[in-house]
Amino acid sequence: MASAAPHLIGGTTTATVPPARTGAEPLSLLPAEDLDTLLMIRHFELAVLELFSQGLLHGTTHTCLGQEYIPVALYALLDEGDYIFSNHRGHGHYLARFRDPHGLLAEIMGREGAVCHGVGGSQHIYRDRYLSTGVQGESLPVAAGVALHLRRAEPGRIAVVHIGDGTWGEGAVYEALNMAQLWRLPLLVVVENNKIAQSTPTERQMAGTIQARAAAFGIRYHHVTSHDVVQVRRELSDAIADIRTRPQPLVVEFSTHRVGPHSKGDDSRPAEVVRHAAARDWYHRYGERHPEQFAVADRNQRLAMAEVVREVQARPASRWEHS
Amino acid sequence: MTRPERVIGNLNRALHKLLDDDPRAYVVGEDIADPYGGAFKATRGLSDRHPERVISSPISEGGIVGVAAGLALTGNHPVVEMMFSDFAALAFDQLLNFASKSVSMYGRTVAMGMVVRCPTGGNRGYGPTHSQSLQKHFIGIPALSLHEMSPFHDNADVLTAMLSREQPCMLFEDKTLYTRGMHQGGVVDDLFRYELLDDPSRTARVFPVDCGDPDWIILAPGGLTERAVAAMRTLLLEEEVTCELLVPSRLYPFTVEPLLETVSRARRICVAEDSAADGTWGEMLAQQLHQHLWRRLARPVLLLSAQPSVIPTAAHLEHAVLLQATALRRALTEASQ
Numbered sequence: 001m002a003s004a005a006p007h008l009i010g011g012t013t014t015a016t017v018p019p020a021r022t023g024a025e026p027l028s029l030l031p032a033e034d035l036d037t038l039l040m041i042r043h044f045e046l047a048v049l050e051l052f053s054q055g056l057l058h059g060t061t062h063t064c065l066g067q068e069y070i071p072v073a074l075y076a077l078l079d080e081g082d083y084i085f086s087n088h089r090g091h092g093h094y095l096a097r098f099r100d101p102h103g104l105l106a107e108i109m110g111r112e113g114a115v116c117h118g119v120g121g122s123q124h125i126y127r128d129r130y131l132s133t134g135v136q137g138e139s140l141p142v143a144a145g146v147a148l149h150l151r152r153a154e155p156g157r158i159a160v161v162h163i164g165d166g167t168w169g170e171g172a173v174y175e176a177l178n179m180a181q182l183w184r185l186p187l188l189v190v191v192e193n194n195k196i197a198q199s200t201p202t203e204r205q206m207a208g209t210i211q212a213r214a215a216a217f218g219i220r221y222h223h224v225t226s227h228d229v230v231q232v233r234r235e236l237s238d239a240i241a242d243i244r245t246r247p248q249p250l251v252v253e254f255s256t257h258r259v260g261p262h263s264k265g266d267d268s269r270p271a272e273v274v275r276h277a278a279a280r281d282w283y284h285r286y287g288e289r290h291p292e293q294f295a296v297a298d299r300n301q302r303l304a305m306a307e308v309v310r311e312v313q314a315r316p317a318s319r320w321e322h323s
Numbered sequence: 324m325t326r327p328e329r330v331i332g333n334l335n336r337a338l339h340k341l342l343d344d345d346p347r348a349y350v351v352g353e354d355i356a357d358p359y360g361g362a363f364k365a366t367r368g369l370s371d372r373h374p375e376r377v378i379s380s381p382i383s384e385g386g387i388v389g390v391a392a393g394l395a396l397t398g399n400h401p402v403v404e405m406m407f408s409d410f411a412a413l414a415f416d417q418l419l420n421f422a423s424k425s426v427s428m429y430g431r432t433v434a435m436g437m438v439v440r441c442p443t444g445g446n447r448g449y450g451p452t453h454s455q456s457l458q459k460h461f462i463g464i465p466a467l468s469l470h471e472m473s474p475f476h477d478n479a480d481v482l483t484a485m486l487s488r489e490q491p492c493m494l495f496e497d498k499t500l501y502t503r504g505m506h507q508g509g510v511v512d513d514l515f516r517y518e519l520l521d522d523p524s525r526t527a528r529v530f531p532v533d534c535g536d537p538d539w540i541i542l543a544p545g546g547l548t549e550r551a552v553a554a555m556r557t558l559l560l561e562e563e564v565t566c567e568l569l570v571p572s573r574l575y576p577f578t579v580e581p582l583l584e585t586v587s588r589a590r591r592i593c594v595a596e597d598s599a600a601d602g603t604w605g606e607m608l609a610q611q612l613h614q615h616l617w618r619r620l621a622r623p624v625l626l627l628s629a630q631p632s633v634i635p636t637a638a639h640l641e642h643a644v645l646l647q648a649t650a651l652r653r654a655l656t657e658a659s660q
Contacts, residue, residue: 145393175386
């Protein structure tokens with residue numbers, strides 16, 4: 001596979017078009033640890049949907065089926081001193097950082113051992129330097145504030161914030177991008193553009209492009225079309241290293257696919273759109289490309305997740321010492 | 324004898340002291356940098372002295388309150404200035420759904436020490452979107468405390484008290500107070516004295532010299548102080564009606580229990596405020612007072628607020644909508660019968 005230098009587009013530099021990738025190139029062989037994390041997230045999300053369908057979960061959830069590779073690829077480039085701000089679709093982010101399906105499932109199920117004692121649930125989680133919250137765009141200014149702190153108190157560390165294509169409808173995004181660039185804050189904005197905001201296709205909720213919006217602030221932008229963990233890391237490692245040493249924001253847009261519903265069984269997309277997303281799903285593509293490694297790892301993770309579900313389900317209800 | 328320190332000077336000194344003493348303190352806001360020093364000059368001199376931690380921001384109220392929340396989350400003590408408290412509406416999401424929620428929604432207590440300063444209130448002719456007293460819209464949000472500036476409470480103490488709560492606080496600052504003098508040494512004027520009580524709201528008690536149990540207890544936030552004292556003065560001199568005034572530094576959370584001994588000395592109680600009527604702080608207080616004192620009171624708590632109206636710009640119209648000393652006195656006279 002050809003190595004690609006980071007393709008960075010500043011606001012005033014001329015954009016060159018990167019080699020087109022369809023998200024359908026052969027996926028590289030991964031170390032066992034990476035594949036296990038990918039599959040842990042996949043089977044976690046499938047387990048969550050299954051529990052919902054059985055009426056065993058209370059409330060709501062948003063799975064990241066099809067988007068698992070993003071945090072798995074990205075977090076290898078982070079250290080634990082970096083802050084991560086996740087969003088409503090955050091199970092994959094949490095699991096990629098902590099590999100703790102028990103704590104997360106307990107949180108979603110309100111069982112003992114829950115990361116946040118069952119108070120936060122699926123989309124409000126805080127652990128160490130990882131925080132998720134449920135209002136679109138709200139975490140960008142907060143992450144900018146954290147980046148302001150890091151720049152001064154812990155140079156070299158960055159704040160990472162995950163948003164979707166739909167999040168760009170919120171004004172908070174632009175207030176934060178403006179301040180981040182003005183104040184040269186080490187803020188990595190990870191856009192998971194899955195081409196659909198709940199039920200609204202991107203082209204019906206966004207005028208222009210994310211790239212042009214970043215350029216309007218003079219903020220560096222990088223477009224990731226690959227679904228290949230190795231390739232994504234290769235593309236991003238220099239750019240992320242650079243914002244550590246020369247603090248400034250960076251917008252990375254992933255062209256990705258939401259394989260599952262927005263929430264639970266609420267997918268109103270035309271069948272061919274869902275099929276298109278499924279055809280690009282890393283899960284099947286990796287399985288076809290590396291069948292032997294995949295079959296064993298997939299089976300192991302499926303069984304492990306069944307055991308997680310069984311064990312967590314049997315736990316007593318979580319308790320919250322409300323102050 | 325030197326002139327008393329002006330309230331704006333006291334506030335400015337408090338911000339200087341905070342930045343001098345606390346290396347984790349920040350001040351963030353629009354147009355706060357020198358030489359301009361903020362729309363009301365509360366931040367004058369701060370950026371020259373602490374350029375790294377005094378940040379003049381774009382016009383982004385929601386954004387800067389979010390930035391403050393991020394600073395608080397990482398252990399800092401940010402103070403954000405809303406140029407006018409009306410603009411805190413633009414930061415409502417950050418205050419309601421992030422900063423205050425974060426204190427408890429992650430299942431454990433997360434320290435979020437931050438202050439949002441809100442130049443508040445009318446009587447200055449700024450019109451409908453620059454004159455409101457919006458305290459009532461922020462009442463009842465778990466882990467969001469509301470405080471109000473007064474000429475009795477040293478602002479350095481108030482800032483310390485707010486930041487030590489380790490949760491988001493709003494400080495409402497009635498704009499007409501800025502140019503007034505701070506009261507010192509327990510003296511308001513020739514007729515009235517004051518003391519600071521030890522209750523959790525750090526209430527200032529203003530009382531006539533040589534007076535036993537008063538006819539009225541008036542509870543009011545700091546911005547009403549001058550109007551309330553003017554009404555109390557006229558009532559005392561012209562009608563021999565005696566009033567005491569209680570001015571809590573912290574408006575919410577507020578519990579009247581620690582003040583029951585003080586308030587139960589009068590059989591008539593009034594709560595005066597400048598919010599538009601209905602759904603107000605005063606109604607919350609009245610409900611608490613009724614719970615405890617229903618049988619002792621000569622009449623229900625008298626609630627006085629601004630009219631339920633936009634705040635007009637023209638002086639005569641604005642004057643009629645907001646609660647003035649004359650209306651306060653008239654209402655107390657009528658309710659004394």
